[in-house]
Amino acid sequence: MTASGSDLDRLTGLADELRRSVAGATVSLVRNRNLGSDQVTDPDLVARVAADAVDLGATELCIQGTAAAEAPDDVYEQLLRAAREAAPTLHLHAFRPADVIDGARRTGRTVAEQYAALAAAGVDTVPGTGVKVLDEAYRAARFPDDSPVDLWEQAIRAAHGLGLHSTSVLFYGHGESPLQRVRHLRRLRAIQADTGGFTELVPMAFPGGDHSDDQHRAVHAVARLMLHGSVNHVQAAWTRLGIEGATMVLRSGADDLGGTLYDGRVVPEAGVEHGQELTVAAAERIAKTLGRQLRLRTTTYGVAP
Numbered sequence: 254m255t256a257s258g259s260d261l262d263r264l265t266g267l268a269d270e271l272r273r274s275v276a277g278a279t280v281s282l283v284r285n286r287n288l289g290s291d292q293v294t295d296p297d298l299v300a301r302v303a304a305d306a307v308d309l310g311a312t313e314l315c316i317q318g319t320a321a322a323e324a325p326d327d328v329y330e331q332l333l334r335a336a337r338e339a340a341p342t343l344h345l346h347a348f349r350p351a352d353v354i355d356g357a358r359r360t361g362r363t364v365a366e367q368y369a370a371l372a373a374a375g376v377d378t379v380p381g382t383g384v385k386v387l388d389e390a391y392r393a394a395r396f397p398d399d400s401p402v403d404l405w406e407q408a409i410r411a412a413h414g415l416g417l418h419s420t421s422v423l424f425y426g427h428g429e430s431p432l433q434r435v436r437h438l439r440r441l442r443a444i445q446a447d448t449g450g451f452t453e454l455v456p457m458a459f460p461g462g463d464h465s466d467d468q469h470r471a472v473h474a475v476a477r478l479m480l481h482g483s484v485n486h487v488q489a490a491w492t493r494l495g496i497e498g499a500t501m502v503l504r505s506g507a508d509d510l511g512g513t514l515y516d517g518r519v520v521p522e523a524g525v526e527h528g529q530e531l532t533v534a535a536a537e538r539i540a541k542t543l544g545r546q547l548r549l550r551t552t553t554y555g556v557a558p
Contacts, residue, residue, distance in 0.1 A: 254431035268474035268506030276508035285512035291318030296335035303340035316347040330374040337375035350408035365411040381419035413450025426462030453486035477506030
């Protein structure tokens with residue numbers, strides 16, 4: 254995690270070889286749109302967003318965010334049902350552990366029961382965000398508003414236990430130590446050994462954090478090495494790294510560009526990453542720079558229609 258110079262070059266070279274053994278000469282991308290359920294809780298509006306996403310060519314709609322306190326108790330299910338009815342073929346990737354914990358509190362269900370209710374309402378996969386680094390003492394001191402680490406893990410395990418796959422994340426650059434990053438990856442690998450539910454790891458550079466190119470390269474390379482044979486895909490979060498930074502980590506073990514994040518024509522300002530879009534053509538240019546081909550994928554890394 255602290256490699257530099259020729260040591261870092263060797264590290265990233267090895268990570269890139271492992272990436273090639275898993276993903277071949279490709280860079281993958283999903284065509285998707287984001288919607289913040291902390292901003293939009295009107296089912297009719299969500300239905301319009303879902304239909305618009307399909308019109309744009311998206312195969313996935315990502316919905317996340319804890320709804321306002323005055324929203325109906327079954328707000329999350331209402332939004333899913335509306336999206337599913339409006340766009341039956343759209344993959345619904347929705348609701349972080351924090352959102353699910355909120356839904357369970359509203360309805361009096363257990364977290365597992367809440368995930369089951371969301372699955373019945375149409376959710377296909379879930380985001381595994383909402384945790385910075387899996388260290389409870391550190392979370393309590395630095396990020397007290399985040400869900401306790403054990404509660405986050407219980408929620409993710411409950412989702413996986415119901416057959417709901419999820420992403421996983423590592424936020425870095427907020428004051429955590431290299432050892433905490435390594436322990437985080439080890440804990441994710443332990444969860445994966447039990448459940449097999451993670452589709453990918455997304456290393457996320459913390460906004461305004463202390464980052465360098467060496468750190469970006471090392472984090473993605475170590476993630477590839479530590480998760481090899483466990484979690485097959487490591488994402489280059491272009492919204493945090495920019496195009497140049499994303500290209501750099503795609504040479505350091507990452508194989509995926511995440512999503513297009515189409516703003517869309519219906520309440521574009523309600524997108525979680527509003528104002529940031531990656532067109533398929535732009536992604537193709539990145540892949541070409543790397544000597545690879547762009548592979549349009551489904552949310553779970555199948556071949557996109």
